[in-house]
Amino acid sequence: MQFFFEVLIGGLLSGIMYSLVALGFVLIYKASGVFNFAQGAMVYFAALSLVGCLEKGAPLWLAFILAFVIMTLLGIATEKFVLRKMVNQSPIALFMATIGLAFFIEGLAPMLWGNQVWPLDIGLVDEPIGWILDRYNIVVSSFDLTAAGLAMALVAGLALFFQYTRVGRALRAVADDHQAALSIGIPLQHIWALVWAVAGFVALVAGMLWGSRNGVQYALTFTALKALPVLILGGFTSVPGAIVGGLIIGASEKLAEIYIPPVLTDIFGGNFGGIENWFPYVLALLFLLVRPEGLFGERHIDRV
Amino acid sequence: MFKRIKQVAIAASIAAACLAATLPAARAAEEQFFMLPDYRVGPYGANGQSFYGGFIDYLNYVNMKGGIDGVQIAWEECETEYNNAKGVECYERLKSKAQKAPGPIHTMSTGISYALVDKSAADKLPLAMMGYGLTSAVDGSVFPWSFPLVTTYQMQASAIIKFLKDKNGGSLAGKKIVFLYHDSAYGKEPILALEAEARLNKYTLVQIPVAHPGNEQGAQWQRIRQEQPDYVIMWGWGVMNMTAIKTAQKMGFPREKMIGSWWAGSEEDTVPAGDAAKGYMSATWNVAGKGVPLIADIEKTVYGAGKGNLKDTSKLGTILYNRGVSAAVLSVEAIRTAQAKYGKGKAMGPEQVRWGLENLNLTDARLKALGATGLLPEVKTSCDNHEGSGKVKMQQWDGTKWVPLTDWIEGNKQLIHPLFKADAAKYAKEKGITPRDCSKEK
Numbered sequence: 001m002q003f004f005f006e007v008l009i010g011g012l013l014s015g016i017m018y019s020l021v022a023l024g025f026v027l028i029y030k031a032s033g034v035f036n037f038a039q040g041a042m043v044y045f046a047a048l049s050l051v052g053c054l055e056k057g058a059p060l061w062l063a064f065i066l067a068f069v070i071m072t073l074l075g076i077a078t079e080k081f082v083l084r085k086m087v088n089q090s091p092i093a094l095f096m097a098t099i100g101l102a103f104f105i106e107g108l109a110p111m112l113w114g115n116q117v118w119p120l121d122i123g124l125v126d127e128p129i130g131w132i133l134d135r136y137n138i139v140v141s142s143f144d145l146t147a148a149g150l151a152m153a154l155v156a157g158l159a160l161f162f163q164y165t166r167v168g169r170a171l172r173a174v175a176d177d178h179q180a181a182l183s184i185g186i187p188l189q190h191i192w193a194l195v196w197a198v199a200g201f202v203a204l205v206a207g208m209l210w211g212s213r214n215g216v217q218y219a220l221t222f223t224a225l226k227a228l229p230v231l232i233l234g235g236f237t238s239v240p241g242a243i244v245g246g247l248i249i250g251a252s253e254k255l256a257e258i259y260i261p262p263v264l265t266d267i268f269g270g271n272f273g274g275i276e277n278w279f280p281y282v283l284a285l286l287f288l289l290v291r292p293e294g295l296f297g298e299r300h301i302d303r304v
Numbered sequence: 305m306f307k308r309i310k311q312v313a314i315a316a317s318i319a320a321a322c323l324a325a326t327l328p329a330a331r332a333a334e335e336q337f338f339m340l341p342d343y344r345v346g347p348y349g350a351n352g353q354s355f356y357g358g359f360i361d362y363l364n365y366v367n368m369k370g371g372i373d374g375v376q377i378a379w380e381e382c383e384t385e386y387n388n389a390k391g392v393e394c395y396e397r398l399k400s401k402a403q404k405a406p407g408p409i410h411t412m413s414t415g416i417s418y419a420l421v422d423k424s425a426a427d428k429l430p431l432a433m434m435g436y437g438l439t440s441a442v443d444g445s446v447f448p449w450s451f452p453l454v455t456t457y458q459m460q461a462s463a464i465i466k467f468l469k470d471k472n473g474g475s476l477a478g479k480k481i482v483f484l485y486h487d488s489a490y491g492k493e494p495i496l497a498l499e500a501e502a503r504l505n506k507y508t509l510v511q512i513p514v515a516h517p518g519n520e521q522g523a524q525w526q527r528i529r530q531e532q533p534d535y536v537i538m539w540g541w542g543v544m545n546m547t548a549i550k551t552a553q554k555m556g557f558p559r560e561k562m563i564g565s566w567w568a569g570s571e572e573d574t575v576p577a578g579d580a581a582k583g584y585m586s587a588t589w590n591v592a593g594k595g596v597p598l599i600a601d602i603e604k605t606v607y608g609a610g611k612g613n614l615k616d617t618s619k620l621g622t623i624l625y626n627r628g629v630s631a632a633v634l635s636v637e638a639i640r641t642a643q644a645k646y647g648k649g650k651a652m653g654p655e656q657v658r659w660g661l662e663n664l665n666l667t668d669a670r671l672k673a674l675g676a677t678g679l680l681p682e683v684k685t686s687c688d689n690h691e692g693s694g695k696v697k698m699q700q701w702d703g704t705k706w707v708p709l710t711d712w713i714e715g716n717k718q719l720i721h722p723l724f725k726a727d728a729a730k731y732a733k734e735k736g737i738t739p740r741d742c743s744k745e746k
Contacts, residue, residue: 011522117543117576119576127556128556139529210519215546218350254523257523271513
C-alpha cells in the first residue's frame with residue numbers, strides 16, 4: 001500500500017508539470033479559439049532563451065526577465081505576421097498556421113542559441129525529502145513539490161485574471177466571436193498579442209522547470225505530447241480543467257505503468273511496459289466518449 | 305546597357321553550369337565519396353553534432369595531409385534527424401554519387417541501419433555500424449555488405465557483465481540486475497545476451513522499458529526502488545540518459561551502481577546532469593580527451609587552418625567527437641587496406657572497399673603510427689567476423705570528465721558469437737540468402 005501511495009503521489013506531482021504545459025494551450029484557445037500546436041516549441045524556445053541569457057552572464061532573475069521579453073516579442077510577431085492575416089478564418093486554418101509556426105520555432109531556436117544540451121540550475125535540488133522518506137519510506141521530491149506550488153500559484157493567478165479583470169473578459173469575448181468582439185470595440189490585435197505573451201510566460205515557467213530537470217534540449221518540444229491528453233480530459237477552455245486533467249493523467253499513467261504490464265505479461269507472456277506514452281491517450285479517448293467537451297469544458301449547443 | 309548586362313549574366317551562367325557539369329566527372333576518378341546521412345538537429349542533434357564533427361574533421365585532416373595515398377576524400381551530408389524514413393530518403397538521394405568510389409556509410413542510428421541493411425547489400429554499398437545496428441551482421445557470410453565494426457551491443461552487454469562479475473569477486477550468483485532500456489530496436493538488441501549471461505551467471509534480470517523519448521521516468525524508477533537491484537544497466541539515448549541519472553538521484557539510487565551503454569556515456573549525458581552524474585559509469589569503445597596525439601594534431605592542423613567542422617571547439621576531445629574520429633579512422637584504414645591490394649593512389653570501388661573492411665587489421669603498431677594509441681581497441685576483421693574486436697572499456701564520470709576504470713575488456717565470445725550465428729542463419733533462411741563459404745574468401 002505504501003508503494004501504491006508513492007506511485008500515486010509521484011504521478012500527481014508529474015501531472016502538475018504536464019498541467020503547466022497544458023495551461024499554455026488553454027490560454028490561447030480561450031482567447032482566440034486556436035489550438036496552438038506550437039506550444040511545445042514555445043516551451044523549448046523559452047527555455048533556450050533563458051539558458052542563452054544565462055550563458056551570456058546574466059543572473060537568473062535578469063535572464064528570466066530577458067527571456068520573457070523575447071517571448072513577448074515572439075508573441076507580438078506571431079500576432080502581426082501570422083494571426084492578423086487570418087481573422088475570422090476557420091479554426092482548421094488557424095491550427096494549420098500554428099503547425100507551421102511550430103516547425104519554424106523548432107528550427108529557429110537552435111539557430112539562435114545552438115543545439116547542445118544545456119544544463120539549467122535554478123537552485124532546486126531534485127532529491128527525496130528526508131523526513132518523509134525516514135518516517136513513511138515514501139519518496140517525495142522537493143523539486144516536484146516546489147514545481148507543484150509554482151504551478152498552483154500560476155493557475156490561481158490566471159483564473160483570477162480571466163474571471164475578474166476587464167482584459168480577462170475581453171479575452172473571453174474574443175474567444176467567443178472575433179467579429180462580434182471587434183464590432184463592440186475590443187482591440188483584437190492587442191488582445192491576441194497579450195494572450196500570446198502570457199502563453200509565452202507560461203511556456204517560460206514550464207521550460208524552466210522541465211529544463212532544469214532534464215536539461216534544456218530539443219526533447220522539451222515533446223512535453224506538448226504530454227499535455228494533449230490533459231487537455232482532452234480537462235477541456236480546452238478551462239484553466240482549473242488543465243490542472244485537474246494533469247493530476248488525473250499523471251497519476252493514472254504512473255499507476256498504469258507499474259500495475260498493468262505484469263498483468264499483460266501473465267496473460268500473454270513476453271515483456272510489456274513503456275505504456276505510459278499511449279495509456280493517457282486511451283484514457284482521454286474513453287473520456288471523450290462520455291464527455292466530449294472534457295471535464296470542465298464548455299458544452300457547445302447549436303440551435304437547430 | 306541593361307540588355308548587355310543581361311547577356312553577359314546569361315553567358316556566365318551557362319559557362320558556370322557547363323563547368324559544374326564537367327568538374328565532378330573530372331574529379332570523380334581521384335575522389336573517394338562518403339555519403340553522410342547525419343543528424344545535427346532534432347532530439348538527438350547534440351550527439352550527432354559531436355560525432356559527425358569529429359568524423360568530418362578527420363576526413364579534412366587526411367585531405368590536408370595529402371589524402372589516402374593521394375586520393376582526396378569528398379563527402380556530402382544529408383540531415384536525417386535520426387528519423388528512419390528520412391535516413392532512407394538521404395541514402396536514396398546520395399547513393400548514385402557513391403556508386404563509383406564509396407566510403408563506408410555511417411548513419412549512427414540502429415533504426416536507419418536496420419532499414420539500410422538489405423538496400424545497401426542490393427546496391428552493393430558498404431554499410432558501417434560501429435557500435436550500433438544489427439548485431440547478427442557480425443556474420444559476414446550472410447551479411448557481406450554490413451559491418452558492425454569494433455563491437456556490438458551484445459558483446460558490450462557481455463563485457464559489462466564481466467566487469468560486474470570481476471567487481472563482485474568473480475560471481476554474480478544471487479544478484480539482481482535491472483536492465484533499463486529505450487523501448488526501441490536499439491534498446492532491445494542486448495536482451496538476448498543479458499538473458500544468456502543471466503542463465504550462465506545465475507543473476508536475476510529485471511527488464512524495464514522506457515517509452516521514447518524517455519523524458520519522464522518516474523514510474524520506472526519507482527519500480528527500480530521497489531526491486532532494490534544491485535545494479536542498473538541502462539541502454540539509453542539522448543534525453544533518456546540524463547533523465548535516468550537525475551531520476552536516480554531523486555529516488556536516492558546510487559549512481560555508482562548505474563552502468564550505461566556507450567550511447568549513454570558521453571559528456572552530453574553527464575554535464576547537463578550536474579552533480580547527479582558523479583560516480584555514474586558507462587562502457588565505451590573509445591576514450592575521451594585530447595591526450596591522444598591524433599586529436600591534438602587534428603586541432604592544430606584542421607582548426608589551425610580554420611577548416612574545423614565545429615564552431616564550439618569545446619567539443620573536441622569529448623567522447624562522441626573522439627568516436628567520430630575513430631569511425632573515420634577505421635573507414636580510411638579500410639580504404640587504405642583495399643588500396644594495398646588493388647592499387648595505391650586509386651579511388652576504390654564498392655567491392656574493393658568492402659574487401660578492405662573485411663580484411664582490416666588495425667594493430668596497436670598501426671594505431672601508434674596514426675597517433676591514435678589507446679583511442680580505440682585493435683580491430684581485425686574477416687569474412688566470418690565483421691566485428692573485429694568485441695572489446696570495451698569501462699569509464700566513470702568524476703564530476704568533470706570521464707575517467708577510464710579498466711583496460712579493454714572482451715565479452716564472452718564463446719557465449720555470444722553462437723547467438724549471432726544462429727540469428728544470422730535464421731535471417732538467411734527467411735531471406736533466401738545462401739551464405740558465402742568464408743574458408744574460400746581471402
